[in-house]
Amino acid sequence: MLSISTYYSLQYLLLLSAAVVFYEIFPLRARRWVMLLFSYLFFFAVSGKLVCYLILSTLSIHHIGIWLSDVQAESKAKLALLGKEAKEEKKALSASYLHKQRCIMTFAVILHVGMLLMLKYTPFAVENLNALIHFTGISYTFRLKKILVPIGISFYTLQAVAYLFDVYRQKIEADKNLLRLSLFMGFFPQIMEGPICRYSDTAEDLWKAERIRYDNLIAGGQRILFGFMKKIVLADRLNLLIKDVFSKYDDYDGFVIALCAICYTIQLYMDFSGTMDVVIGSAQIFGVKLPENFKRPFFSTTISEFWKRWHVTLGTFFKDYIFFPLSMSKPLKKLTTKARKKLGNHFGPLLAGAVALFCVWICNGLWHGAGWNYIFFGMFHFVLILLGSIIEPAAIKVTQKLHIKRTSKPYKFFQIIRTTILVCIGELFFRAEGLTAGFKMFKKIFTNFTFATLKDGTLFQFGMDKQDYIIIGVSVILILIISILQERGMHIRESISKRNIAIQFAIYYALILFIIIFGAYGGNYVPVDPIYAGF
Amino acid sequence: MVYVKRIIKALIFTAGLIFLLVVASQIFVPKNNTEEDGMDYFVANGFQGEKENSVDVLFIGDSEFYSSIVPLQMWNDAGYTGYNCGTGGQPLSYSLALLQRSLNKQSPKVLFLETNAIYRDQSLAKVAYTMAGECLPILRYHDRWKILKGKDFTETPDYNWSDNDKGYRFYTEVKPPENINHMVPSDESESICRANRICVSAIKDLCDKNGIKLILVSIPSTSNWNYPRHNGVAKLAEELDCEFLDLNLLPEECPIDWNADTRDRGDHLNYAGAQKVTAYLTSYLTEHHLVESHKGDPYYANWDECYDKFMTDTVGAGKEAPQDMVETVD
Numbered sequence: 001m002l003s004i005s006t007y008y009s010l011q012y013l014l015l016l017s018a019a020v021v022f023y024e025i026f027p028l029r030a031r032r033w034v035m036l037l038f039s040y041l042f043f044f045a046v047s048g049k050l051v052c053y054l055i056l057s058t059l060s061i062h063h064i065g066i067w068l069s070d071v072q073a074e075s076k077a078k079l080a081l082l083g084k085e086a087k088e089e090k091k092a093l094s095a096s097y098l099h100k101q102r103c104i105m106t107f108a109v110i111l112h113v114g115m116l117l118m119l120k121y122t123p124f125a126v127e128n129l130n131a132l133i134h135f136t137g138i139s140y141t142f143r144l145k146k147i148l149v150p151i152g153i154s155f156y157t158l159q160a161v162a163y164l165f166d167v168y169r170q171k172i173e174a175d176k177n178l179l180r181l182s183l184f185m186g187f188f189p190q191i192m193e194g195p196i197c198r199y200s201d202t203a204e205d206l207w208k209a210e211r212i213r214y215d216n217l218i219a220g221g222q223r224i225l226f227g228f229m230k231k232i233v234l235a236d237r238l239n240l241l242i243k244d245v246f247s248k249y250d251d252y253d254g255f256v257i258a259l260c261a262i263c264y265t266i267q268l269y270m271d272f273s274g275t276m277d278v279v280i281g282s283a284q285i286f287g288v289k290l291p292e293n294f295k296r297p298f299f300s301t302t303i304s305e306f307w308k309r310w311h312v313t314l315g316t317f318f319k320d321y322i323f324f325p326l327s328m329s330k331p332l333k334k335l336t337t338k339a340r341k342k343l344g345n346h347f348g349p350l351l352a353g354a355v356a357l358f359c360v361w362i363c364n365g366l367w368h369g370a371g372w373n374y375i376f377f378g379m380f381h382f383v384l385i386l387l388g389s390i391i392e393p394a395a396i397k398v399t400q401k402l403h404i405k406r407t408s409k410p411y412k413f414f415q416i417i418r419t420t421i422l423v424c425i426g427e428l429f430f431r432a433e434g435l436t437a438g439f440k441m442f443k444k445i446f447t448n449f450t451f452a453t454l455k456d457g458t459l460f461q462f463g464m465d466k467q468d469y470i471i472i473g474v475s476v477i478l479i480l481i482i483s484i485l486q487e488r489g490m491h492i493r494e495s496i497s498k499r500n501i502a503i504q505f506a507i508y509y510a511l512i513l514f515i516i517i518f519g520a521y522g523g524n525y526v527p528v529d530p531i532y533a534g535f
Numbered sequence: 536m537v538y539v540k541r542i543i544k545a546l547i548f549t550a551g552l553i554f555l556l557v558v559a560s561q562i563f564v565p566k567n568n569t570e571e572d573g574m575d576y577f578v579a580n581g582f583q584g585e586k587e588n589s590v591d592v593l594f595i596g597d598s599e600f601y602s603s604i605v606p607l608q609m610w611n612d613a614g615y616t617g618y619n620c621g622t623g624g625q626p627l628s629y630s631l632a633l634l635q636r637s638l639n640k641q642s643p644k645v646l647f648l649e650t651n652a653i654y655r656d657q658s659l660a661k662v663a664y665t666m667a668g669e670c671l672p673i674l675r676y677h678d679r680w681k682i683l684k685g686k687d688f689t690e691t692p693d694y695n696w697s698d699n700d701k702g703y704r705f706y707t708e709v710k711p712p713e714n715i716n717h718m719v720p721s722d723e724s725e726s727i728c729r730a731n732r733i734c735v736s737a738i739k740d741l742c743d744k745n746g747i748k749l750i751l752v753s754i755p756s757t758s759n760w761n762y763p764r765h766n767g768v769a770k771l772a773e774e775l776d777c778e779f780l781d782l783n784l785l786p787e788e789c790p791i792d793w794n795a796d797t798r799d800r801g802d803h804l805n806y807a808g809a810q811k812v813t814a815y816l817t818s819y820l821t822e823h824h825l826v827e828s829h830k831g832d833p834y835y836a837n838w839d840e841c842y843d844k845f846m847t848d849t850v851g852a853g854k855e856a857p858q859d860m861v862e863t864v865d
Contacts, residue, residue: 003658010660214541467681505548509555517559517677522664523575 004045006530007192007278008231015042016282019188023286024212031209032179035187035286042188043152050150057112058185061160062178064108065167069174071100101168108164116157119149124370154367155194156185158317163199165321172199180207189282193275193530195293195313205288212285215497220285222493225508227277229515234475235271237520238263239528240462246431249441254449256458257441261428266476268427269297271531272311296483301415303384303422314367318360326356346393354386372435380426471518556671562687563679564672568694573679581698582618582637589835590641591826592617594702595633596649597625599754602803604647605813606701607842613817614828616835619702621649626657627734628665634741635669643747644826647816648738650753650768650779651760656728699841704856705806705849712801715793717757718783724766732771739775748825753781754812755791757801780819782812789815806850
């Protein structure tokens with residue numbers, strides 16, 4: 001039976017190639033069906049029978065979207081029938097229809113988010129309930145059968161919710177075409193790890209089902225190759241060190257733990273951004289432009305900026321569907337007005353913002369996983385972002401007094417390093433095997449830090465030797481250079497394709513051989529499962 | 536015209552890539568079959584260093600085999616030349632690769648294939664990767680970039696190393712299992728994954744093509760074997776028209792004493808158990824006239840030396856073998 005657990009597999013490449021061939025040989029109308037068939041085939045290969053959750057979710061948003069649209073149309077029609085003088089009547093009618101729409105949305109959110117909560121968070125809830133029961137001295141334990149969770153549920157559920165909210169807000173028309181909506185929900189390259197797309201981002205491209213263009217094929221292939229390099233050369237190689245240190249942190253000193261926190265941050269970035277390269281590259285082959293999920297996050301000068309560059313589509317989802325609605329809600333508006341009077345124009349709005357921000361980061365933490373370390377991870381970033389806003393006026397004053405130019409390159413460099421260190425600390429808790437383990441590891445960085453491990457061979461205990469560290473260093477520098485060029489606005493893939501054919505071939509061959517020779521695969525390497533697929 | 540140009544471009548690119556991979560493979564393939572040269576599972580691959588056409592019996596399988604078959608005992612008792620190609624957690628795709636490699640220099644008459652690996656599931660992708668690694672060694676030996684020397688660029692492979700103990704690993708520890716009734720009769724039949732069926736069929740085809748008799752063997756193991764597995768392999772052996780010896784069901788011919796003959800609670804046999812299994816397989820080969828004795832033949836003179844060395848340096852000195860690295864199946 002076809003089984004796919006990662007994009008970095010022969011199975012995925014075969015499925016992608018087959019999809020390209022069948023997509024190309026069929027006429028326009030059939031191409032859409034080919035794409036849907038391959039999308040469901042991929043999801044079936046990833047999650048088996050659980051593909052039914054995706055289909056049910058699609059059917060549900062299709063129906064609810066039309067329902068919302070009908071209510072909106074009915075409301076407009078009835079309002080149009082009323083004369084200009086019937087203002088009160090109009091107001092009452094609008095309120096009544098708005099209430100109806102809100103009821104539908106509440107039902108829809110409960111249905112979709114409830115399903116996600118039930119499948120993903122029930123074991124965590126039961127585990128904590130049992131701990132609480134045992135704490136009170138009762139010897140009862142709730143038992144739970146293993147719940148099978150479809151891979152990618154956290155991604156497609158957010159897409160479904162975003163679609164319904166956009167229909168509710170009348171940003172988009174409800175799609176009556178089930179095929180187009182199914183393509184939007186199930187488009188196979190992005191179903192496992194995102195990016196979390198909006199209907200307006202991809203539905204039209206998917207529906208156009210244009211023929212495969214040569215330049216798209218080449219550009220998509222280039223991006224897929226680059227993703228493979230990040231994952232196979234770097235993320236999988238670092239796994240040897242990370243797996244061992246996080247599971248046996250008691251055996252290592254603070255230096256190794258700090259190094260491991262940095263390595264995990266690199267691994268997570270290479271794994272997820274590499275996957276996004278494969279996903280976006282695969283979509284590009286079919287002429288579908290997916291939104292970028294990473295914008296060189298390690299050039300961020302603040303944590304707030306970091307989250308505008310890291311997992312961008314998740315950040316914008318939370319901003320558009322949690323932060324803004326909460327900030328604009330009546331209770332928080334009132335709170336802002338009151339706080340502004342008492343705390344002034346800077347700190348006043350911060351209070352209401354903090355409430356909305358708190359909700360965003362609780363959701364962000366929980367979205368990543370059902371565990372206290374994830375909640376802590378969310379709260380850690382909430383506190384850092386809030387602190388950043390609170391102390392900003394003071395920081396400006398201090399830098400002015402010290403005659404430090406905030407726009408200078410050294411200061412910017414300092415900010416980048418500071419942000420990176422904070423991100424690494426957050427990732428340490430994120431990866432730690434439980435919150436207690438996270439705190440113990442963090443404590444060791446300060447209480448048991450020594451450079452002795454640099455000399456005693458500890459770093460070579462994980463199945464990694466000097467050459468492994470060298471190749472990690474070289475690859476990181478290579479990606480850093482590419483990132484700097486991109487940050488300066490250079491379009492590397494475009495500039496490669498403008499070169500003569502011999503140089504193009506040489507670059508492709510070099511990249512392919514680099515992956516084949518320096519990739520951490522075969523032998524005793526165990527490839528790390530795609531990290532974000534589990535969220 | 537544009538399409539033609541693009542197709543030509545793609546063909547040139549592919550041809551260039553294949554050429555580069557072939558050249559790189561010549562560089563990365565180990566130049567000798569030793570650990571220092573980066574040979575994979577160098578002990579199991581020691582048969583490549585044996586004299587040409589000198590190995591009549593091959594034992595290909597996982598740790599069940601390298602713990603349970605003593606080729607030098609077989610030599611001493613009957614003059615049969617065998618080599619034990621057991622590796623830890625060996626997937627069947629690698630078993631197939633070992634058989635292919637053996638045919639470069641040897642013409643074995645009999646292949647004993649351990650059946651435990653038949654139930655070690657692997658994906659078709661793993662099979663494809665292993666086979667691709669045999670065609671383009673850069674895929675299997677890419678990690679040798681760490682140990683490349685000047686000779687890797689100039690020399691061609693010349694495999695001349697062989698393991699003195701012919702692949703057998705000596706263990707004497709005794710740890711009896713808790714449950715010895717692992718073969719409870721049953722009509723159930725455990726299914727075999729598609730990739731493994733393909734591998735066993737390919738092994739059988741290769742054996743038929745090269746006049747090798749394929750015999751499936753289940754080594755006694757309380758923790759790895761049971762009746763549904765026996766039924767599954769028996770059915771497969773019938774389909775493939777090959778012999779199947781389940782030593783778990785032959786207590787009289789191969790009388791394993793579970794209180795003395797296992798080193799890890801019934802998972803693997805120790806030397807005492809291995810001697811019994813080897814004795815049985817030797818008598819099986821004799822009874823069925825499958826191979827000839829080479830005792831006294833000067834071409835095989837070093838086998839006597841190896842046996843003496845095995846008895847003094849390994850058995851006599853009680854030199855226990857290290858644990859093997861287990862190959863990742865997927």
